[in-house]
Amino acid sequence: MGTTMQYPSIDWLAVTPLIILLAGMMVNLVLAALTRPWPRAWYALGTVELAVAAVIVEMFLWHDIGRDGSRVVINDALSIDHFTVLCWIGIAGALALVSLSTADYLRREQLDGPEVYALYICAAIGAMIMTAANDMVVLFLGLETLSIALYVLAASHRRRSESQESGLKYFILGGFASAFLLYGIALLYGSTGTTNISEMGRVLSGQVFLKGDDAMLLAGIALLLVGLAFKVAVVPFHFWTPDVYQGAPTPVTAFMASVGKLAAFATMTRILLVALPTRIEDWRPVVWVLAVLSVVVGSVMAVVQTDVKRMLAYSSISHAGFIMIGIEAAGHVGDEDGLPSVLLYLIIYSVLVIGTFTVVSLVSRTGDAGSDLGSFRGLGRQRPALALAMTVFLLAQAGMPATSGFIAKFGVITSAAANESYAIAIIAMVASVVAAVLYLRIMISIWLNDAEAGDDARESVRVPFTANVVITLATIFTLLVGVFPGWLIDAARTAASFAR
Amino acid sequence: MSFLAAATPTTTWYLILAAVLFGIGAVGVLVRRNPLVMFMCIELMLNAVNLSFVALAKKMGDIGGQTTVFFVMVVAAAEVVVGLGIIVSIMRRRPGATADDISALKG
Numbered sequence: 001m002g003t004t005m006q007y008p009s010i011d012w013l014a015v016t017p018l019i020i021l022l023a024g025m026m027v028n029l030v031l032a033a034l035t036r037p038w039p040r041a042w043y044a045l046g047t048v049e050l051a052v053a054a055v056i057v058e059m060f061l062w063h064d065i066g067r068d069g070s071r072v073v074i075n076d077a078l079s080i081d082h083f084t085v086l087c088w089i090g091i092a093g094a095l096a097l098v099s100l101s102t103a104d105y106l107r108r109e110q111l112d113g114p115e116v117y118a119l120y121i122c123a124a125i126g127a128m129i130m131t132a133a134n135d136m137v138v139l140f141l142g143l144e145t146l147s148i149a150l151y152v153l154a155a156s157h158r159r160r161s162e163s164q165e166s167g168l169k170y171f172i173l174g175g176f177a178s179a180f181l182l183y184g185i186a187l188l189y190g191s192t193g194t195t196n197i198s199e200m201g202r203v204l205s206g207q208v209f210l211k212g213d214d215a216m217l218l219a220g221i222a223l224l225l226v227g228l229a230f231k232v233a234v235v236p237f238h239f240w241t242p243d244v245y246q247g248a249p250t251p252v253t254a255f256m257a258s259v260g261k262l263a264a265f266a267t268m269t270r271i272l273l274v275a276l277p278t279r280i281e282d283w284r285p286v287v288w289v290l291a292v293l294s295v296v297v298g299s300v301m302a303v304v305q306t307d308v309k310r311m312l313a314y315s316s317i318s319h320a321g322f323i324m325i326g327i328e329a330a331g332h333v334g335d336e337d338g339l340p341s342v343l344l345y346l347i348i349y350s351v352l353v354i355g356t357f358t359v360v361s362l363v364s365r366t367g368d369a370g371s372d373l374g375s376f377r378g379l380g381r382q383r384p385a386l387a388l389a390m391t392v393f394l395l396a397q398a399g400m401p402a403t404s405g406f407i408a409k410f411g412v413i414t415s416a417a418a419n420e421s422y423a424i425a426i427i428a429m430v431a432s433v434v435a436a437v438l439y440l441r442i443m444i445s446i447w448l449n450d451a452e453a454g455d456d457a458r459e460s461v462r463v464p465f466t467a468n469v470v471i472t473l474a475t476i477f478t479l480l481v482g483v484f485p486g487w488l489i490d491a492a493r494t495a496a497s498f499a500r
Numbered sequence: 501m502s503f504l505a506a507a508t509p510t511t512t513w514y515l516i517l518a519a520v521l522f523g524i525g526a527v528g529v530l531v532r533r534n535p536l537v538m539f540m541c542i543e544l545m546l547n548a549v550n551l552s553f554v555a556l557a558k559k560m561g562d563i564g565g566q567t568t569v570f571f572v573m574v575v576a577a578a579e580v581v582v583g584l585g586i587i588v589s590i591m592r593r594r595p596g597a598t599a600d601d602i603s604a605l606k607g
Contacts, residue, residue, distance in 0.1 A: 137568050144575045148582050155586050161593060165602045167586045172538050172599075175579060176529050179545035182572065183522060186549050189565055190515075190556040243605040 166247025181227025294321025
């Protein structure tokens with residue numbers, strides 16, 4: 001038996017961001033288990049430092065790819081290209097912001113401890129692996145690392161039964177979706193003979209199917225799309241989202257809506273555009289239908305809700321629909337605007353949604369239960385600065401010019417129009433007008449509604465330092481990108497190509 | 501039953517069996533109300549996928565599909581740990597709860 005094991009060569013720079021986060025998570029858990037409890041904000045601070053370190057390395061990596069070109073590393077398991085690195089920067093940035101906004105939430109709810117941060121980091125690692133994965137199996141492992149951490153996070157408010165319910169629902173439906181995704185992977189493996197995404201694209205481009213011969217491939221694509229549609233929460237696979245978003249602790253909701261969406265959409269675009277570019281005619285109509293249903297149903301359902309977290313959950317479904325419009329545009333041969341607009345939307349939306357949910361988490365007050373519209377009543381008088389920041393986030397989500405949200409929506413709609421998908425562009429614009437009603441309802445509650453009896457007895461809204469930092473940063477980003485979008489658009493354009 | 505003894509199972513048999521198992525699991529998740537049983541149905545779905553992976557790998561003579569099964573089993577085990585943890589923490593609060601009872605969140 002003279003055979004020796006063949007080890008893959010490892011590109012260490014490419015995986016350094018992952019290693020930093022992984023090591024940090026281990027150190028966090030071990031130190032927390034061995035030492036007496038630290039002042040609570042320290043855990044958050046440590047997580048932020050890790051995330052910043054990861055972002056710095058990712059900047060180097062970005063530069064490195066610009067010089068040496070993109071590549072696939074570790075036996076073609078991860079693809080290191082500008083697309084991956086931009087998503088990584090987004091994920092690490094979201095991790096830093098969410099950790100900061102969690103710091104005071106945990107103190108207020110008396111849920112001390114380092115576990116939440118360890119789970120955030122674990123989920124972020126999963127998300128990063130997912131966005132970089134160039135192999136379906138690696139992708140699945142990354143997805144599960146993200147999802148399993150999120151199930152625990154959703155159920156992590158031990159004293160609220162809503163939180164546990166949200167965790168259980170997310171777990172059952174997430175597992176259900178994972179099984180569909182995995183079955184899709186199995187069938188694609190069966191019809192191409194490989195699980196490697198770029199190899200799959202090569203095999204399919206050289207393969208000619210006789211009529212009816214590609215049943216297994218089509219079934220695989222369909223199951224894969226169902227699984228991914230569950231994960232990104234587009235209609236009709238969205239029904240878990242409102243319950244889970246409402247029940248989960250608010251900072252966790254922010255994390256799900258930013259990191260979870262970013263990773264799932266990045267994966268979806270990579271699979272569709274790298275593995276299945278020769279089957280565009282098969283998947284683009286499906287994406288079209290999902291996009292239209294999501295923008296319409298998301299916007300309309302959001303308007304009739306009374307709970308702000310639920311409203312924002314439905315609005316996130318409608319945003320997912322907008323992102324799908326970008327993917328639909330990217331599914332036209334020779335298109336160059338679709339993919340950058342998707343990336344732009346994902347980054348902008350992540351920051352927006354973290355800012356919004358941080359404000360919601362402050363307004364929900366102790367117990368995390370007051371997220372109905374009434375809780376926002378009088379916020380304009382009581383905390384004008386906070387109310388102003390919330391207004392900026394809401395206007396940006398509605399797509400108001402001079403905010404980042406406008407740049408995002410403008411990007412996807414122009415890319416749809418550039419490919420002559422006028423129907424989808426018009427439907428999206430009408431739906432965003434409907435969705436504007438929802439944002440206006442929250443703003444009216446903040447600024448215009450008169451105080452009612454019992455309002456004075458409510459706990460006043462406190463704005464702790466860490467949350468203040470998050471809201472300020474998110475507001476600055478929203479306005480900065482709204483007024484000077486050039487640099488982010490350039491970055492998104494650079495990132496819009498895949499290593500194969 | 502002599503015709504059964506004469507038949508040699510082909511890959512297609514296993515793929516059909518896997519599809520049937522997957523279907524049973526999927527329907528189970530949708531119709532059963534006990535969180536534990538729903539969870540078992542998800543495990544059934546994952547194992548159906550494992551069966552198709554092995555059958556396809558055997559057909560193509562490729563080791564990749566068989567090793568994938570190990571990864572899936574590890575993931576399923578991790579899901580069991582987390583899932584049972586969540587279910588136990590709910591059951592401790594409300595013994596005997598079904599999926600219909602756990603429905604405070606709606607609108």
